[in-house]
Structures are given as structure tokens and as C-alpha cells.
Amino acid sequence: MSTTAEQVPSEVPATDPAALLAPAPVGSGLDRRTVLRGLGLAVVVLVVGLFVPDVISDPTNMGIATDGVVLGILALSIGFLAHRSGLISLGHTAFYGASAYGLAIATTSWDWSPMQAIVFAVLGGTVLGLVIGAFVVRTPGVSFLVLTLAIGQALHQLVVQDSVRETTGAYDGLAVTWGADDKVAGIAQADIGNAATFWPLAWVSLVVVLVVLWLVGRSRFGRVLEAIRENEERARFSGFNTYVPRLIAFTLSSAIASLAGALFALKASFVSPDTLSFVTAGDSLIAAIVGGFATLVGPLVGGVVYIYAQSELSDSGNLQLFTGIALVVAVVFLRGGIVGAVTDGGRKLRTIVQTRKGAGR
Amino acid sequence: MDLAQLLNGLAYGALLMILSSGLAMIYGLRGVMNFAHGALYMLGAYLAYEVTQRTSFWAALVLAPLLLAAVGAALELGVFRRLQHRSHIEVGLVMFGAALIIERTIVLIWGDDTLPVKAPSALDGTANVLGTDYPAYRLLIIGVAAVMAVALVLWLKRSRTGLHIRAASHDTETAKILGIDVDRVSLVVVALGAALAGLAGVLAAPYFSVQPGMGQSILIMVLIVVVAGGVGSIGGAMVAALALGLIQTAGNVWIPSVAVLVPYLVAIAVLLWRPSGLAGKRVA
Numbered sequence: 110m111s112t113t114a115e116q117v118p119s120e121v122p123a124t125d126p127a128a129l130l131a132p133a134p135v136g137s138g139l140d141r142r143t144v145l146r147g148l149g150l151a152v153v154v155l156v157v158g159l160f161v162p163d164v165i166s167d168p169t170n171m172g173i174a175t176d177g178v179v180l181g182i183l184a185l186s187i188g189f190l191a192h193r194s195g196l197i198s199l200g201h202t203a204f205y206g207a208s209a210y211g212l213a214i215a216t217t218s219w220d221w222s223p224m225q226a227i228v229f230a231v232l233g234g235t236v237l238g239l240v241i242g243a244f245v246v247r248t249p250g251v252s253f254l255v256l257t258l259a260i261g262q263a264l265h266q267l268v269v270q271d272s273v274r275e276t277t278g279a280y281d282g283l284a285v286t287w288g289a290d291d292k293v294a295g296i297a298q299a300d301i302g303n304a305a306t307f308w309p310l311a312w313v314s315l316v317v318v319l320v321v322l323w324l325v326g327r328s329r330f331g332r333v334l335e336a337i338r339e340n341e342e343r344a345r346f347s348g349f350n351t352y353v354p355r356l357i358a359f360t361l362s363s364a365i366a367s368l369a370g371a372l373f374a375l376k377a378s379f380v381s382p383d384t385l386s387f388v389t390a391g392d393s394l395i396a397a398i399v400g401g402f403a404t405l406v407g408p409l410v411g412g413v414v415y416i417y418a419q420s421e422l423s424d425s426g427n428l429q430l431f432t433g434i435a436l437v438v439a440v441v442f443l444r445g446g447i448v449g450a451v452t453d454g455g456r457k458l459r460t461i462v463q464t465r466k467g468a469g470r
Numbered sequence: 471m472d473l474a475q476l477l478n479g480l481a482y483g484a485l486l487m488i489l490s491s492g493l494a495m496i497y498g499l500r501g502v503m504n505f506a507h508g509a510l511y512m513l514g515a516y517l518a519y520e521v522t523q524r525t526s527f528w529a530a531l532v533l534a535p536l537l538l539a540a541v542g543a544a545l546e547l548g549v550f551r552r553l554q555h556r557s558h559i560e561v562g563l564v565m566f567g568a569a570l571i572i573e574r575t576i577v578l579i580w581g582d583d584t585l586p587v588k589a590p591s592a593l594d595g596t597a598n599v600l601g602t603d604y605p606a607y608r609l610l611i612i613g614v615a616a617v618m619a620v621a622l623v624l625w626l627k628r629s630r631t632g633l634h635i636r637a638a639s640h641d642t643e644t645a646k647i648l649g650i651d652v653d654r655v656s657l658v659v660v661a662l663g664a665a666l667a668g669l670a671g672v673l674a675a676p677y678f679s680v681q682p683g684m685g686q687s688i689l690i691m692v693l694i695v696v697v698a699g700g701v702g703s704i705g706g707a708m709v710a711a712l713a714l715g716l717i718q719t720a721g722n723v724w725i726p727s728v729a730v731l732v733p734y735l736v737a738i739a740v741l742l743w744r745p746s747g748l749a750g751k752r753v754a
Binding site: 248256388391437 | 560563737747
């Protein structure tokens with residue numbers, strides 16, 4: 110792909126979709142006031158969010174909200190990497206699935222407590238991300254996409270092998286069971302399937318992820334990442350190490366995907382090879398794009414919308430059709446995804462209102 | 471590995487070769503990875519089922535690629551040409567969405583079930599290849615792929631259009647300045663690429679099962695082939711496709727327990743060793 114950039118010396122940068130999908134970042138930088146304001150807002154959001162189960166009483170809708178948040182965290186990890194590094198990954202299922210399997214194996218086979226298992230699963234997924242990232246982040250553009258796809262699919266094939274049936278359950282998957290006395294965040298095994306009970310764990314994880322991504326995005330490190338995304342060569346000639354920041358971004362992204370995988374396995378009490386499938390990889394990427402990964406909450410919105418659509422369309426089997434249409438519409442017409450379109454619309458409306466006011470005077 | 475297994479590897483590699491040469495051509499010209507290639511292949515197979523039901527397999531072998539060429543032309547006019555000023559990855563994502571739409575539409579028309587397509591009666595039996603009895607139909611796949619490969623390379627190297635394709639793939643801007651109508655060349659290339667995907671679909675229909683997951687599973691292999699062969703290089707893609715078919719078969723014979731992993735591991739190794747693929751940047 111690096112050759113393509115040279116080959117087509119047009120105004121179109123071939124390898125940074127984010128630049129085109131995203132409006133230019135409005136104001137960045139981190140001073141103490143901004144940080145305090147952001148953290149304050151996060152605390153408010155955190156506390157208010159904990160009351161969601163009181164508002165949504167219907168268990169089906171609560172289930173959609175919880176699953177949406179978990180998928181949203183996965184989409185956030187993919188969107189972060191795409192936005193900040195311009196690296197589009199079709200292989201984040203590797204970390205998501207590895208972590209889900211890690212949790213299932215640690216609890217069910219090794220009798221670990223669920224809290225230990227979560228730590229193990231997320232750490233395991235992160236280390237996997239670090240190792241894979243060390244090899245792949247140098248690979249540009251489409252090669253990166255295909256390489257991550259190949260790695261994710263290799264893991265999928267590995268897990269469904271008959272020779273590892275003892276460990277992974279092959280196509281049957283693995284149940285997640287832990288001791289009757291053990292609790293995770295105050296939830297016992299018997300209640301974990303209840304979305305309202307599970308919600309606080311998912312919500313707190315989400316807010317922590319959002320705060321981390323926000324801080325990273327606004328930090329100097331985030332600016333360096335963007336400089337590398339815009340023009341790797343120029344950043345390198347300006348004296349920046351361009352490899353380590355991308356590796357850190359990839360590892361952080363895989364850590365977040367691992368967190369989503371662990372949450373998914375806990376909530377479902379079951380892990381299947383689907384967590385590693387091409388469909389999961391594609392749909393979580395689509396959720397990030399349709400939601401709009403150029404904004405902080407875009408991928409989260411995409412994840413929730415996807416889960417909602419899934420619950421509405423699962424009977425007809427047309428989910429795939431609408432996912433495809435949503436992706437085409439989002440890329441061709443909306444550009445910044447749902448959230449981008451909404452903020453754009455808001456800005457336009459404000460401009461219209463202001464011009465009207467100006468004209469009235 | 472005996473001769474029959476070797477030929478199986480060749481037949482699979484031949485299908486991958488037909489698919490990946492089309493994908494590589496489109497990539498070379500438009501810079502876009504056509505994620506709908508697997509869906510086009512699937513459409514070819516389902517059209518083969520439909521036409522074979524009504525007339526004969528031989529009619530399908532001609533008709534399906536022609537219909538797919540029309541689909542390709544529509545994709546060029548509706549997607550590639552309109553979005554040529556967008557980033558290549560964005561257009562690739564649009565094709566990814568198009569693939570989902572096409573695949574689901576196919577299932578809505580023909581249903582979820584696996585459909586049977588019979589090989590033509592003349593090729594139903596086995597043929598004797600150097601003392602081994604081998605299904606004659608699979609020899610047809612290898613034969614068609616070989617003819618296609620030679621014809622394609624000759625066309626690219628000798629004809630005027632081929633020259634224009636190579637020029638435009640190498641450097642679109644300069645080709646435009648020199649008076650090559652890149653949009654027209656692209657129409658030819660995308661229609662031909664889609665037709666080749668349809669041809670592969672028809673050929674695969676009696677060999678593999680015609681079922682809803684067929685496009686996705688082969689797409690992954692073809693992407694690996696094209697990227698490992700060197701993105702945009704048709705020759706590289708052809709060689710990589712044959713190699714992958716043979717490697718996969720060898721894996722099945724020698725290390726059956728992990729054979730399905732072999733293509734991925736080889737591709738990962740190749741890409742880590744040479745990120746721009748085996749052939750680097752050579753068009754044909």
C-alpha cells in the first residue's frame with residue numbers, strides 16, 4: 110500500500126480513512142482544567158448511568174442495553190485504532206475471543222475465582238495484542254487488514270480443531286461456571302444472566318474505557334499518533350519514533366477488546382467459536398464505522414444500534430442485509446457515521462439559526 | 471502425496487487463481503480491495519444452479535460469466551467510478567457492505583439450503599491420468615483455469631487494451647495524461663474481474679456445495695492469496711493461488727490435524743517477511 114500512495118500522487122491519502130471520515134479535531138490538548146472538567150463529567154455520567162436499570166424495567170430492553178455496551182466496548186477498541194492510527198483491523202476478534210476463552214478456561218477448568226479469571230483474561234489478551242502488534246503494526250493499509258484477518262481466522266481454526274476439544278470444546282464451545290460462593294462485583298453465578306444485575310459491571314467498565322480513550326486522544330501521545338497517521342515519513346523525519354506509539358496504540362486497543370471479551374463471556378456464561386468468527390470481526394468493525402469512530406462515543410452508539418437491530422431482525426434473518434446497507438450508507442453518505450451526522454446536523458442548524466438572527470437584526 | 475491428491479490441490483489452486491487474478495486486476499487499476507469478490511463468486515454458483523436446472527451446465531458456463539460481467543459493469547459505474555476520489559479503504563468498505571447485501575439477497579431468492587449442481591454427463595466419470603483414475607470434471611477446472619491464465623497474460627502483454635491496463639495500473643495519473651481513458655479501461659477490467667469470479671463460481675458449483683457460506687470462506691483465501699502474492703500483481707496472485715492450493719493439499723496429507731491452519735500461517739509468514747507481497751509491485 111505504501112507503493113499506492115506514491116503511485117497515485119493525488120490529493121487522496123490512500124491509507125488514512127479516518128482523515129476523510131472525520132471532521133478535523135476541534136481543540137485538543139490537556140490542561141488541568143480540561144482534565145478536571147472531563148473527569149467530573151465522567152463521574153456524573155457514571156453515577157447517572159447506574160440508575161439505568163431503574164428506568165428500563167423491561168428485561169428484553171435491558172438485555173439490549175447491556176449487550177450493546179459490551180459490543181460497544183469492542184467497537185470502541187477497533188474505532189480507537191482506526192481513528193488514531195488509521196489502522197483498520199478485521200482481527201480484533203483474536204483478542205476478544207482469546208480473552209473470552211481465557212475466562213472460560215480459567216473459571217471452568219482451573220476453578221479460579223471470576224475476578225482472578227477476568228484479570229487473567231484481559232492480561233492474556235493484552236499480551237497477545239502486544240506480541241501480534243509487534244509484528245503487524247509496520248504493515249501498511251490493506252495488508253494490515255488482511256494480516257489481522259488471517260491472524261483472527263487462524264485462531265478461529267485453531268480453537269475448533271478436534272485435537273483441542275479437551276480445552277476449548279471445539280464447535281460445542283465452553284460453559285463458564287464458577288464456585289457457588291464466588292462473586293464478581295457482588296454478582297453470583299446464578300444472577301449473572303440477569304441484565305439489570307450485570308449492568309453496573311458493564312457500565313463502570315465502559316466509563317473507564319471512555320475516560321482512558323478520551324485522555325489518550327487529547328494527550329501529547331494522541332497528537333503524535335495522529336501525526337504518524339497523517340504522514341508516517343514526515344513524523345519519522347521530524348524525529349519521532351513512529352513504531353512504538355503505534356505498538357502502544359495497538360496494545361491498548363487489544364486490551365480494551367479483551368475487556369469486552371471477558372465481559373461477554375461472563376454475561377453469556379458461555380463461549381463459542383462465534384466470538385472468533387469472520388462475522389463477529391466484520392460486524393464489530395461495521396458497528397464502529399456506522400456509529401462513527403471519529404467521535405468518542407460513536408462506536409458505542411454503533412454497538413447499541415447493532416444489538417437493537419439484531420434483536421429486531423433475528424427472526425427474519427435479514428440482519429446481514431441491513432448491516433450491509435447501513436455500512437454502505439454510512440460510508441457513502443454520512444461520512445462521520447451516525448454521531449458525526451448528528452453533530453454535523455446540529456452545527457448546520459445552529460448556523461442557520463444564527464444567520465436568521467443576523468438577518469432579522 | 472499421490473497424483474490424485476496433487477491434482478486436487480491443483481484444482482483448488484486453479485479456482486483460487488481464477489478468482490485472485492480478477493481481484494488483483496481490479497486492485498491494480500482502482501486501488502480498491504474488492505471485498506465483494508466472494509459474493510460475486512457465490513452469485514456465479516447460484517446462477518449456474520439456475521441455468522443448469524433450465525438448460526445445461528454448458529450454457530451456465532457461458533451465461534453466468536456474462537451476467538456477472540454486467541454486474542461488474544454496474545459496480546464500476548455505480549461504485550468505483552462515483553467514489554474514485556474517496557480513500558481506497560472507504561471504497562473497500564462499501565464493497566464489503568455490497569457483499570453482505572448481495573449474499574443475503576441470494577439467500578432470499580434461492581433459500582438457505584445446499585443446492586446440488588450436477589457435472590455434465592460427459593464429465594461425470596473418471597479419466598485415466600498417468601495410470602490414476604481421476605474425476606474428469608476436476609480436470610476440466612484445471613484445464614479452463616490454465617487456458618484462462620495463458621489467455622489473460624497474453625492479452626495483457628500483447629493487446630492494446632492490455633497495454634493500457636498495465637499502464638493505468640502502474641501509474642493512473644501519467645496514463646491519463648498520455649491520453650488513456652482510464653474510466654473505460656476500468657470498466658473493462660471490473661467487468662472482466664467480475665466475469666472471472668462468476669466463472670470460478672460456475673466451475674466450483676459441481677465440485678463444492680452451493681451454499682450460503684461459500685462466498686465468505688473463499689473470500690478470506692483469495693484475499694490472503696492476493697496480498698501474499700503482491701497486491702495488484704496478477705502474475706504474483708496466480709502463482710500464490712496455485713501454491714496455496716498445493717500447500718493446503720500437502721497439509722491435508724502430511725499434517726491433517728492442523729492442515730486448516732496452514733494457509734493462514736503461510737500467509738502470515740509471507741506478509742511478515744515481505745509486507746508488499748512476493749511479487750512486490752509488478753503488474754503482470
